[in-house]
Amino acid sequence: MKLYGIGVGPGDPELLTLKAYKILKGVDMIVAPRSSEEKRSRALHTVEEVIKERDCIVVEPVFPMTKDQAKLEQYWKKAREEVVAKGNSCETAAFITLGDPSMYSTFYRFLEVFNDLVEELEVIPGVTSFSACTSTAQIPLVEGTEIVSIIPDVKAKNAMRVIEDSDSLIFLKPKDLDKIEDMLGNEKAILCVKVGFEDQRLVSGKVSEIEEPTHYLSTLIVKKGTKSLEVKRRIL
Amino acid sequence: MKLYGIGVGPGDPELLTLKAYKILKGVDMIVAPRSSEEKRSRALHTVEEVIKERDCIVVEPVFPMTKDQAKLEQYWKKAREEVVAKGNSCETAAFITLGDPSMYSTFYRFLEVFNDLVEELEVIPGVTSFSACTSTAQIPLVEGTEIVSIIPDVKAKNAMRVIEDSDSLIFLKPKDLDKIEDMLGNEKAILCVKVGFEDQRLVSGKVSEIEEPTHYLSTLIVKKGTKSLEVKRRIL
Numbered sequence A, B: 001m002k003l004y005g006i007g008v009g010p011g012d013p014e015l016l017t018l019k020a021y022k023i024l025k026g027v028d029m030i031v032a033p034r035s036s037e038e039k040r041s042r043a044l045h046t047v048e049e050v051i052k053e054r055d056c057i058v059v060e061p062v063f064p065m066t067k068d069q070a071k072l073e074q075y076w077k078k079a080r081e082e083v084v085a086k087g088n089s090c091e092t093a094a095f096i097t098l099g100d101p102s103m104y105s106t107f108y109r110f111l112e113v114f115n116d117l118v119e120e121l122e123v124i125p126g127v128t129s130f131s132a133c134t135s136t137a138q139i140p141l142v143e144g145t146e147i148v149s150i151i152p153d154v155k156a157k158n159a160m161r162v163i164e165d166s167d168s169l170i171f172l173k174p175k176d177l178d179k180i181e182d183m184l185g186n187e188k189a190i191l192c193v194k195v196g197f198e199d200q201r202l203v204s205g206k207v208s209e210i211e212e213p214t215h216y217l218s219t220l221i222v223k224k225g226t227k228s229l230e231v232k233r234r235i236l
Helices: A018-026 A042-051 A069-086 A107-117 A129-137 A159-165 A177-184 B018-026 B042-051 B069-086 B107-117 B129-137 B159-165 B178-184
Strands: A002-007 A029-031 A057-059 A092-097 A120-124 A148-151 A168-172 A188-193 A201-206 A218-223 B002-007 B029-031 B057-059 B092-097 B120-124 B148-151 B168-172 B188-193 B201-206 B218-223
Touching (some): A002 A018, A002 A107, A018 A042, A018 A092, A018 A120, A018 B018, A029 A042, A029 A069, A042 A092, A057 A069, A069 A107, A092 A107, A120 B129, A129 A168, A129 A201, A129 A218, A129 B002, A129 B120, A148 A159, A159 A177, A159 B159, B002 B018, B002 B107, B018 B120, B029 B042, B029 B069, B042 B092, B057 B069, B069 B107, B092 B107, B129 B168, B129 B188, B129 B201, B148 B159, B159 B178
Parallel strands (some): A002 A092, A002 A120, A029 A057, A148 A168, B002 B092, B002 B120, B029 B057, B029 B092, B148 B168
Antiparallel strands (some): A148 B148, A168 A218, A188 A201, B168 B218, B188 B201, B188 B218
16 A cells, blocks of 8 residues: 655645645545544544545544553554555555644654555655744744744753743643743743634733633744734734 | 735645645736846746746846845845836735745745835745655654754854754754764764755765755754664655
8 A cells, every 4th residue: 555644734725735635636545533532633624625525435543642552552453443444445545634744743653553554655744833823923933043942842851941042932732831931921922723724813922921722723932032923914 | 015925835846835826826926036146046946837827927036145234235125126116017926935934034024125015915834844854754853742943053042052952953054063963973864955856865874974965955854862764665
């Protein structure tokens, strides 16, 4: 089987690449991970207009957000059985993931589990959620020799030092913001919730004024030393 | 005038987004920056198939890579005159830039110079060169709570500290690699030169073994603690 690992971008179907679009129009099977039985895959939602008139196999295995390895193994085993059962006669399959496959995606974990079934592999990069955030907010994230760092967890090793030393910061699914208030409280920030989706929301202000978001598709962007991250022309 | 700031991605025309494609098919004028009179714009090269049957105005102002402010001002003034002269009757214009408009692009500098002419603005994010690199190399850049930092200049303030504290690193246009050899010499790295273009080149090995690239479209990716950044299936 030939497997495509496809980044479908931040959620807006128009931010698919031409390459991803063409592959999704031709592939035999689409594998779209989701976080629970109750939820639909957001990556699948993003491409549904592209595939709605197609007769291809769609599998939505559940990969819960848990650190319990034994539980995860069970879900991976189940996912493998489902993909093998439904995709037995498929020559091509696409694993779709929000954003870019190389950044905080389950794609490479999926590849490990299915490695023996894959004869050929092609990975298609996608637009990241933070690029969608900065474009929507119409702000430059970094210029010249500025350093930007991506922080998925402020409690991770060395995170506080990196936050102190970088010029711009991208906090994914931001929480424990009180940890950075002393350092960044007065800096300007933009919080983007569900950017790329129809119900996206942007909030700008000082870091100290921004409330911790509850939705997991949230990104907090800080550009140190900027007078304002509000742009007059912003279309929202 | 309505201005679109469009990230056209890393260079492969197939990595344009559907949104960028549609806008480029309809816009009255395209502004494509280039670094010297002798060179064509790489962003324009990326979209040439999209616009080749179109009858739209194309302006290629020169923005040289110099830190001489007086010289830059002259070029910006000239660019403005050219855009105003040629685009006088245009209702829509697109400024195209490689990668993403918010990351190390001239787009926001352009916007400052042309601000009074722009009635409406829309910014379209693009696939970054480092996502194209990791996809081509078929490697995960970051997983879980790992921190990744982008370093355009190892001599910039705090760069060495960020390099020490991050899990993964993206060096843009890498030079002065001897500065990081003590710290990262034994780590595995991938050097990507002109990724996305037809003559792209990937080299993998230890940081200490990798030669400094001469081409400015180069990216060095380091993922600390990885046994190998060589992937068996890599298609090159």
